[in-house]
Amino acid sequence: MKRETFDVFVCVDCGLQLANGEVENPDPHWQGFDHDNRWDGYIVVNWDSDKDHDFSWSHCEGCGSTLGGTRMHCVAWEVEYVR
Secondary structure: OOOOEEEEEEOHHHHHHHHHOOOOOOOOOOOOOOOOOOOOOEEEEEOOHHHOEEEEOOOOOOOOOOOOEEEEEEEEEEOOOOO
């Protein structure tokens, strides 16, 4: 079964957390990638750096930050849990 995917653009701190599981020296205002509320039931992974935005005022789709900066391209898809 093919699952639908969609593009997600996240700030550098969220992108680093997704890629590495942690962030060294994050922005002091960064709240962290919101797995529990915003992305519960989804897998989000770093994907195509050619689609990154060097600078954007768009909000981060990972943590919701409205600070301007780089937005890293990621892909998200819904997880189906088998019980």
